[in-house]
Amino acid sequence: MIAHLRGRLLTKSPNQAIVECAGVGYEVAISVTTFTSIPNEGSEIALHIYTRVAEDQLALFGFAELHEKRLFEKLLTITGIGPKLAITVLSGIAPERLVNAIRGSDHATLTKIPGIGKKTAERVVLELKDKLDDLAYPSATPQTTTTTHYGPAAEDALSALVNLGYPRPAAQKAIEGAIARHPESAADFESLFRAAMSSIR
Numbered sequence: 001m002i003a004h005l006r007g008r009l010l011t012k013s014p015n016q017a018i019v020e021c022a023g024v025g026y027e028v029a030i031s032v033t034t035f036t037s038i039p040n041e042g043s044e045i046a047l048h049i050y051t052r053v054a055e056d057q058l059a060l061f062g063f064a065e066l067h068e069k070r071l072f073e074k075l076l077t078i079t080g081i082g083p084k085l086a087i088t089v090l091s092g093i094a095p096e097r098l099v100n101a102i103r104g105s106d107h108a109t110l111t112k113i114p115g116i117g118k119k120t121a122e123r124v125v126l127e128l129k130d131k132l133d134d135l136a137y138p139s140a141t142p143q144t145t146t147t148t149h150y151g152p153a154a155e156d157a158l159s160a161l162v163n164l165g166y167p168r169p170a171a172q173k174a175i176e177g178a179i180a181r182h183p184e185s186a187a188d189f190e191s192l193f194r195a196a197m198s199s200i201r
Contacts, residue, residue: 001051002026002060009045012038014167015091017062019045028062029083032091032168037064052083061087067135068095074131078123085115092159099135102128112159153189154179157196166200174200 005028007021014035017028028047030038038045047062048069061083063069068090075086089098092113101109102125110121154175161171178185178195185191 002049005049006046009041009043011041026060028060029087030062031087032162033068033094034064036168071095071135074128078127080120088114092162099132103132151187153187153192156189157193160193161196170200
């Protein structure tokens with residue numbers, strides 16, 4: 001099985017990357033979190049890989065950080081969550097915030113993630129709450145988005161825009177622009193979300 005790839009990044013999009021290794025281009029499914037952390041096209045890249053073999057199909061899922069791959073693998077142990085949904089989950093929320101939500105039995109946060117309903121959220125908490133010891137996130141660890149220092153409202157607005165299909169970089173820019181124009185909206189999700197939506201269109 002392929003466990004790691006190192007090569008030249010040919011193309012990238014919020015959900016896919018093509019990595020050239022020794023003349024072969026590997027198509028790899030990635031999360032938005034990994035997309036925002038990998039370099040520009042043409043640069044050298046290294047990805048941790050999860051290989052999925054199903055019938056006659058070989059699918060690769062790539063992660064910039066090993067802890068994200070481990071979290072992905074843990075999500076796959078939940079009934080009803082396959083690789084595609086697991087990648088969607090990791091695109092809808094930062095890994096450290098997901099871990100904290102599971103540990104804190106925060107069903108409200110989990111159900112905001114695309115594809116995660118109330119029952120699935122309950123299963124995730126029940127089955128993973130005590131199995132995340134190897135995924136400890138120190139409180140001083142920087143967040144993966146540039147909006148987290150604005151607080152929970154900005155994180156929720158960013159997640160909502162991404163869930164609606166907007167590219168994460170564009171969503172971040174819209175949120176930061178909204179906060180710059182209306183600093184008072186930084187702590188209010190609804191106001192911030194509406195302001196960001198008006199500028200991202």
